[in-house]
Amino acid sequence: MTISDDVAYSPAPLDRSALIYVAGHRGLVGSAIWRNLEAEGFTNLIGRSSAELDLKDRDAVFAFFREHKPDYVILAAAKVGGILANSTYPVDFLSENLRIQVNVMDASLEADVERLLFLGSSCIYPKFAAQPIREDSLLTGHLEETNDAYAIAKISGILQIQAVRRQYGKPWISAMPTNLYGPGDNFSPKGSHVLPALIRRYDEAVSNGESVVTNWGTGTPRREFLHVDDMAAACLHLLENYDGPEQVNVGTGSDVTIKEISEVIAKVVGFEGVTEWDTDKPDGTPQKLLDVSKLAGAGWTSKIGLEDGLRSTVDWYHEHIDSIRQ
Template sequence: MTLTTPTSDSRDQVDFTSGPLERTGTFYVAGHRGLVGSAIWRRLHAEGFTDLVGRSSADLDLKDRDAVFAFFAETKPRYVVLAAAKVGGILANDTYPVDFLSDNLRIQVNVLDAALKYGVERLLFLGSSCIYPRLAAQPIREDSLLTGHLEPTNDAYAIAKIAGILQIQAVRRQYGLPWISAMPTNLYGPGDNFSPAGSHVLPALIRRYDDAAKNGASSVTNWGTGTPRREFLHVDDMAEACLHLLEHYDGPEQVNVGTGRDVTIREIADTIAQVVGFTGTTEWDTDKPDGTPQKLLDVSKLAEAGWTAQIDLTAGLRSTVEWYRDHADTIRQ
């Protein structure tokens, strides 16, 4: 069956046949030790892929162009998921914009250029929902891209990811390859970064409330007002969605991946406090930034492609807290 995905770009003439990827094909997961990459690796292994390839940042610096090309020349992957990126929360993004822009641009360009040279058949580029305008209409549709100003606390990271989307579209137009992009909402789950300075909001809250519960603290202080609304997707759901898109979706437009439901930061903080057993009070430091007021993705394109999220938020939080406690001595600090 040949998919004919509607597109506003008449220059995109890619032919793609929907169906299972070859389980014996060499599959490179860039960033296989990160939150998303490790979940994708687990999913692919469970689905019977027998030739998975991954390299740690110590073994392969994706910012080193020569090293990346040498790696592709050696392994010649048939499939690639580009999940490697420099990531962080509001504080890290706002403090080190040069690092987030430069590092991510180099990683993306090196991997995508090498994948093109060595004939990667199917590639999925992963971005972030922060690519959309700060005040985009909610829920955010894919066609909201480049229609307004970005959130200033993470604009450098967002610009890098937007460049990746455009490079995927350019490869499709110029070379006719069925490469695609997916933009996940806020992710959480096993393998996350729980460091105080570098983590995103949900793992930061898990650590903060769990520490408070263990230490018998009477209160916890969080950034901002607690009113911004956020959508959260378990990373195992994300991994399943990635494989589904690789096997069933084709088109130049990025695909939003999320649940289609959001909660306030205050609500998620209360839920985490309950899950970890914290019984004290929560204070809010309103001198600290809130970030984007709301970020809820329109996931109708994903639903049309035949996939919806399955993992309940509270159940996902419970399993994530259990994982965090089981790995407290070895996780990223």
């Protein structure tokens, strides 16, 4: 069956009693989405840990969908990591994410899932894209080399969403979040993104009585940070209010330098020492600020301020310091 992408569909409130499968429900994004859905009155959520269901196992994924037949799917499952992890294990980031996405989307198609939201990353955009980055800058330039494998996997996910819309007329959509942080983040020294890595580094310096913290790069790159609870709220809003083939940027519309965010984190954790910069280490993309006009046009803007969000994240980190990933 082939149906053009202009098939009639009017976004509307989701059925609060419908079965929603949140793929990756224990991760940073997935757990926030789960919390938000529960708070919004959804009563029939389903999730599986990676130990219970390996999304790279195609047969297992199809069996799961045939058994449960979810009405809606939010695809938040992914292999993620920071600059070090991405640049060290590009094969893993490409292969694992491609398999996860293809398996879940193909199984969703067979199960006739009504509405699916695919979550990507702002790293899909060219390294030197004009700022702020518009959705239509996708595939217009070279990617950042340190995470190009992960970016290609996520770009493939967007194209699969668009292909499903064209061929089958499904009102599936994609959302591309900026840098996320918040409760449930990965604070591992080798696998974390920049913000949780900085929180851990400064907090450990305070605990160990150290007077100097050394960060990677020059501190000049600019980054946009969105609290994961804001991201979760945006996901539901898009599912209920947006339908289109183009991915939607999800962010705050403002950014800070790595040096500036380091100063805020040092203040929040109580570090009063000196910050030094190891300029032999890579900076990554010089700036990544998303144009969030499309999201604003759909009626949503972020609510959680950066310092407030950081304080709640540090509080969560302290509460879970004995159990977080090492």
